[in-house]
Amino acid sequence: MGNLNAIGLQADKANDLAEKLNVLLANYSIFYQNTRGYHWNIKGDKFFELHVKFEELYDDLRLKIDEIAERILTLGESPAHNYSAYAAVSLIKESDKVSDGVEAVKGILESFKTLIILQRELLDLSGDADDEGTNALMSDYIREQEKLVWMYSAFLK
Structure with missing residues (x-):
């Protein structure tokens, strides 16, 4: 029991698990800031539709960032909290000012792909560790994001 x-x-x-969750946290944080940028800078005929969708997305990402950080704390470790640390490990890279809706949606889809892959890796790790809390969190995120991938992909067609 001393090993627990x-x-x-x-x-x-x-x-x-906490180390891998910190990588996930970094990716979520960069994705969040990219989405804020899409929201702020979007222009064109789909402005009103995308402006609202991007705000919904970054609000959801902000909540998930907090949940991931709290999960890291629950595991007994500390969440990273600065962008220099995030930039060093994130697979999602900062976007430059993006005002084109199609380009922004493509960036969102690439970010979701990265998150889903990382979350599936965490599912494997959490299953091996008998960590139902992390497992359930990742499973919920994947299910929700797979649907969002379908919806954002439909926008591009």
């Missing part, structure tokens, strides 16, 4: 953390998980596996 406060929530009964093996400490080394919880640490591995």
Whole structure:
């Protein structure tokens, strides 16, 4: 029992999960800021539709960022909280000022693809660690984001 953390998980596996969750947190944080930029800078005939959709998306990302950080804390570790750390590990890169709706939606779809892949990796790790909390969180995110991928993809067709 001395090898277990406060929530009964093996400490080394919880640490591995927290490290991977910090990578996920970095990706969410860069995606969040990119989406804010899309929201602020969008122009064109779909402005009203996309402006609202991007705001809905960044509001949801902000909530998920907080949930991921709290999960890292629950595992007994500390979440990263600065953009220099995020930029160093994020697979999602900062976007430049994007005002074209199609380009913004393509960036969103690429970001979702990256997140879903990372979250599936976390599903494997959390399953191996018997970490139902992280597992459920990732499963919920994947289910929701797969639907959003379908919807944003439909916009491009």
